[in-house]
Amino acid sequence: MKVSNDLPTTTVIMTYCEEAWSTLLRSVHSVINRSPPELLEEIILIDDFSERDYLKQPVDEYMSKFPKVKVIHLKERHGLVRARMVGAAMATAQVLTFLDSHIECTVGWLEPLLQRVKDERTNVACSVIDEIDSINFAYTRVDANLIGSFSWSFAFQWAVMPEHERERRKAPSWPIRSPTMAGGIFAIDRAFFYEIGAYDPGFKIWGADNIDLSFRIWMCGGQLEFLPCSRVGHIFRNGHPFTFPESNIKQTFHHNTLRTVEVWVDEPYKQVFFDHVPEMKGVDPGDLTERRAIRENLECKDFQWYLDNVHPDHSKPDFKFKAKGSLRSRRYPHLCLTNMAKGRIALLDCADVQRNQVFFYTMRETIETDGFCITNNDDQLALGSCHTNPASTFKHVKGNQIKEISSGKCLGIEDETTDVLFEQCQSNSGNQRWMWENYFDENGEKEL
Structure with a gap:
């Protein structure tokens, strides 16, 4: 994959809540050490109302050594989506790069992402996500021949790259078109991010934001890709170090998914969701007026178009x-x-x-x-x-x-x-x- 000499700069947005000290530092240092300085405009660290003392003043003091790092401590819990929105609103670079706070960037991770956004401002570029063991921090390269998909309860899942995509790609370094993304590691043109509605402010804490954004990217004129030349390791943790409203992760995730389905999924597929997640029937997803207006104003494609053109290999749901x-x-x-x-x-x-x-x-x-x-x-x-x-x-x-x-x-x-x-x-x-x-x-x- 060839990289231009005049790539756009990026703001890296990293939110954290109750993150381990060493893991947070590992994440930030890997961005600083493995990103060309001329391409890294700034790193915005958003502390989503962590309670652990070491994530407050000690973080401020440590990060003050790095001029490009800004630390923001939120005064109340926002959740991943709204915390990221705080960072996006502060960003000054042309490209927003969202990262989780328990990652490790590898050498050459950033340039391919910025290149694809430079090639076409509606490209949304994702790194291939390698695995970091949560116990011993061993780094394992994963198979790059995967795409993001979803179940008919509209939860993210990985799938094998379909044959038609294998045939389209002429070299192992070519981008992999993907129907959905995992959500923790990607770069997007800042203006395009806001044009398609940024993140849904009605989402709670965590979950389904990646499916919601993936649908909007494709249905509203963009393209979503994984880049084999860009690799970022990710610690896949057992559980979450933070709490959910009323301690109910499932209810929170389903609330967010319901908002996605009600706006971006059409019948008969909407009914498929309720068949698989019957507890969401009759649940109020909150005000969706602004989200539905985005789809209408941008004249976005319908969900059948998405299935036919973006994910034709997806299993067809049963209606009877x-x-x-x-x-x-x-x-x-x-x-x-x-x-x-x-x-x-x-x-x-x-x-x-x-x-x-x-x-x-x-x-x-x-x-x-x-x-x-x-x-x-x-x-x-x-x-x-x-x-x-x-x-x-x-x-x-x-x-x-x-x-x-x-x-x-x-x-x-x-x-x-x-x-x-x-x-x-x-x-x-x-x-x-x-x-x-x-x-x-x-x-x-x-x-x-």
Whole structure:
């Protein structure tokens, strides 16, 4: 990838909240040490109302050694989105580069980002995100042949680069067009950032901002890319060092996602979101007048255009089902099948409305949850891709057995542990009888 001699300068915006001292310093030093001085206009550090003493005056004193570093201490908690907006409003450079506060920039990380923004001001450039171990800080280069995608609950996820993108790229250094971005590390023209609505000020604390911005970039005339020549390491932490409103990360994330869906996603795909996240039905997302005006005033493309032109390889959602909702044991009617993440499924107490207890029995006779399919792994239930490998298919009649077609085994329950497994079918076994919350006829009409 060739780099010009007259690249635009950038303001690096880095927000932090309860960050570890050494991690914060590592992040800032890597930006200073590995960015050409003539390209780095300033680093704006936004302290999002941290409570730890070392993140206040000690940070000010330490960073005073670096003329290009400005530290802002917010007087109340803003959350990632609004804290970044404070930094963006202060920025003076042509390009805004947003970074998390637990990263390490590598040599040559900045120039490719600025080059792509210089090439076309509507390009939004992302670094390939390498992994830094949260325990020993070991740095691992990741496969650059990935793109950002999303599940039908509209959560970010990685996906393998599709064949059409592989064919378009003529060299390993070529940018990778991506439908979505991870959100923590990217560069964007400052004017273009504000033209497409910056960040949604109605978002709370953290979550879904990357999906919201990704949709707007593509639908409103921009292009989103990962650059293999730019690499930044990122510490993927277990949990968050900061708190969420009412200590509810899930509710906060869903609130933000709901705002995105209500503005940027059209029917019938909007209903797909509510099928996957039923607890958000009837929830007030707040005032969306200004956000909807952005889409209308910029004459942005619709969501079907986005799927057809930007993400044609995305799995097509089902709009009709044989059954959907919670999947309850008839032997233990207080227990429901539950997606425990990381490929695990268990029986837990049924909740009134809970996303990880929503399962779909599709017209293809697969059983899916949050974009994954139930498979048989040596008679253990597992979740796997519905597309890279042939998914298990099942036969089920309302209130009766769920029989895997390929093995001939039925979904059952171990009495002593209530573990769920595949076992030999027994017609008189109450442990093998299941009831979905909702059943539908062949026309997709709900059965009474």
